[in-house]
Amino acid sequence: MSRDLLYELIEALTILPGVGKKSAQRMALFLLDKNKDGALHLAKTLEECLAAIQRCEICRQLTSETVCRICSDESRDSYSLCVVESPSDVLAIESTGGFKGRYFVLMGRLSPIDGVSPDDLGIPDLLRHIQGAKIEEVILATSSTVEGDATATFIKDHLEGVKVSRISYGIPIGGELEYVDGNTIARAIQGRIVI
Amino acid sequence: MSRDLLYELIEALTILPGVGKKSAQRMALFLLDKNKDGALHLAKTLEECLAAIQRCEICRQLTSETVCRICSDESRDSYSLCVVESPSDVLAIESTGGFKGRYFVLMGRLSPIDGVSPDDLGIPDLLRHIQGAKIEEVILATSSTVEGDATATFIKDHLEGVKVSRISYGIPIGGELEYVDGNTIARAIQGRIVI
Numbered sequence: 475m476s477r478d479l480l481y482e483l484i485e486a487l488t489i490l491p492g493v494g495k496k497s498a499q500r501m502a503l504f505l506l507d508k509n510k511d512g513a514l515h516l517a518k519t520l521e522e523c524l525a526a527i528q529r530c531e532i533c534r535q536l537t538s539e540t541v542c543r544i545c546s547d548e549s550r551d552s553y554s555l556c557v558v559e560s561p562s563d564v565l566a567i568e569s570t571g572g573f574k575g576r577y578f579v580l581m582g583r584l585s586p587i588d589g590v591s592p593d594d595l596g597i598p599d600l601l602r603h604i605q606g607a608k609i610e611e612v613i614l615a616t617s618s619t620v621e622g623d624a625t626a627t628f629i630k631d632h633l634e635g636v637k638v639s640r641i642s643y644g645i646p647i648g649g650e651l652e653y654v655d656g657n658t659i660a661r662a663i664q665g666r667i668v669i
Numbered sequence: 670m671s672r673d674l675l676y677e678l679i680e681a682l683t684i685l686p687g688v689g690k691k692s693a694q695r696m697a698l699f700l701l702d703k704n705k706d707g708a709l710h711l712a713k714t715l716e717e718c719l720a721a722i723q724r725c726e727i728c729r730q731l732t733s734e735t736v737c738r739i740c741s742d743e744s745r746d747s748y749s750l751c752v753v754e755s756p757s758d759v760l761a762i763e764s765t766g767g768f769k770g771r772y773f774v775l776m777g778r779l780s781p782i783d784g785v786s787p788d789d790l791g792i793p794d795l796l797r798h799i800q801g802a803k804i805e806e807v808i809l810a811t812s813s814t815v816e817g818d819a820t821a822t823f824i825k826d827h828l829e830g831v832k833v834s835r836i837s838y839g840i841p842i843g844g845e846l847e848y849v850d851g852n853t854i855a856r857a858i859q860g861r862i863v864i
Contacts, residue, residue, distance in 0.1 A: 479718040479733035484760075486714045489707040491699050492692060499760045504686050505715065506722050506731055507756065512684040514719055519681045520700065520712040523674040527701050536701055538674035561702065565679075565694045 480506070532603070534579040534596055536561045544568075544576060551575045553610040557600065557629060559583055559617055567615070575613075578603065583621040584628055592628065601632055611637040618643045618661065675701070727798070729774040729791055731756045739763075739771055746770045748805040752795065752824060754778055754812055762810070770808075773798065778816040779823055787823065796827055806832040813838045813856065 480502065487498035505513035523538060530542035537543065544550065544564070554575030558564055564577050580595040592598065604612060614629060616622035630638045644662035645654055654662075675697065682693035700708035718733060725737035732738065739745065739759070749770030753759055759772050775790040787793065799807060809824060811817035825833045839857035840849055849857075 477734075478738040479714065479721055480731055481738070483714050483718045486707070486711040489704055489711065490696050492695070495764070497687060499757060500687070501685050502718075503731065503755075503757050503760075506718060509684055510719060512681070513715060516681040516684065517712045517715040517719070519674065519678050520708060521716075523678045523697075523701060524705060524709055524712070526674055536675055536698065539672075543673040543676070560698075562694060562698050565698075569690075 529579075533577050534581060534599075535564050535577060553608060554613060555604065555607075555609050555611070556613040556615050557626075558615045559622065559625075563615065575611075580616070580625065583616055583619070584625040585621045595625070597629060597632070600629070604633065604636060609636060611639060613639050613641060615641045724774075728772045729776060729794075730759050730772060748803065749808060750799065750802075750804045750806070751808045751810050752821075753810045754817065754820075758810065770806075775811070775820065778811055778814070779820040780816045790820070792824060792827070795824070799828065799831060804831060806834060809833065809835045 483506070484495070484498045484502045487493060487501050488495060490498075493501070505516070526538035527536055528538070528540075529535070530537045530545055531540055532545040533542060535542045535544065539546070551574045554573075555578055556567065556573060556575055557578045557580065558567070559580050559582060561579055561581075564579060567573050567577075578596075578600050580597070580600075582590050582595055584590055584592065584595065603609075612629070612633060614626040616625045626640055642665055643658070644665055645651065645658065651659065678701070679690070679693045679697045682688060682696050683690060685693075688696070700711070721733035722731055723733070723735075724730070725732045725740055726735055727740040728737060730737045730739065734741070746769045749768075750773055751762065751768060751770055752773045752775065753762070754775050754777060756774055756776075759774060762768050762772075773791075773795050775792070775795075777785050777790055779785055779787065779790065798804075807824070807828060809821040811820045821835055837860055838853070839860055840846065840853065846854065
């Protein structure tokens with residue numbers, strides 16, 4: 475049986491998250507038959523990106539530059555710093571357009587059991603960065619898991635002279651109580667605010 | 670604002686069918702952070718494939734070789750030829766593993782209104798191919814649309830001395846009558862077979 479790149483491409487596409495054999499077939503035929511220019515651009519961009527990608531020197535977000543687009547944007551508020559677990563969290567918050575400060579990406583959360591220490595998360599860098607820059611508020615947006623909470627608490631305990639806040643956890647907007655899990659409801663009641 | 674390849678890659682990924690902004694973000698971060706080897710292989714394969722892709726000389730399927738994997742496979746039955754509309758139809762039938770013959774890909778269906786003539790679909794080549802090779806049965810697997818039916822009828826009318834069949838259309842396996850649309854039910858009754 476001869477080597478046919480069409481089948482290799484289908485196979486290569488199945489590594490993408492959420493893409494099975496059928497979607498990969500559809501994507502391969504679309505790229506090769508319907509949108510060759512887009513496909514070539516995709517291949518080139520992916521290769522360039524792989525060669526250039528690194529962590530931003532300041533916030534540790536993935537970027538092809540030394541300093542990422544957000545850290546180098548002078549128009550952003552430099553007094554608020556949002557601490558998140560992963561690069562996708564930055565993109566998720568950015569997509570809301572509601573936050574104009576800067577970020578720090580931990581690339582994980584504290585977990586002594588898995589051997590993830592504060593050093594692995596760059597927490598010493600974070601603390602130095604907060605002390606060095608004129609940051610007035612640190613917003614901790616780590617996940618609401620045991621490790622995420624522990625990470626937030628650890629960072630809070632090592633910060634002085636700066637306002638530290640935690641994003642709120644509770645019922646999602648549009649969510650109906652009866653379909654929300656018990657932990658979330660408990661958290662929402664615990665975190666109630668006087669109105 | 671500096672040029673950041675991360676955002677360009679996300680943008681480039683949204684051309685894929687069924688991939689919106691969110692999936693593209695997830696894919697980009699996965700490729701750059703979790704599976705760099707797979708990502709590089711994907712980029713290289715896509716580029717190679719784009720440079721090499723062509724139509725099989727015999728069946729017109731997309732392939733990186735002169736003659737595709739199926740047409741060059743000696744172990745396949747050379748007496749049955751299945752005529753389909755598009756490259757994805759070949760992959761769909763192949764995935765069932767139930768057909769061991771060869772294919773001919775029309776790359777469309779007859780549509781005088783859109784200016785698609787028998788020549789555009791390579792029907793003269795198909796007829797010559799059937800006459801030249803020792804084909805005993807031609808299975809018409811064009812879609813069950815007006816144009817698909819017309820294409821099948823046109824091909825049938827131009828074939829002589831060979832068995833011509835049409836794949837059956839009706840209720841999908843596991844489908845319940847009450848949820849199937851009227852046209853399909855009408856076709857299923859029309860195409861009933863004596864048992």
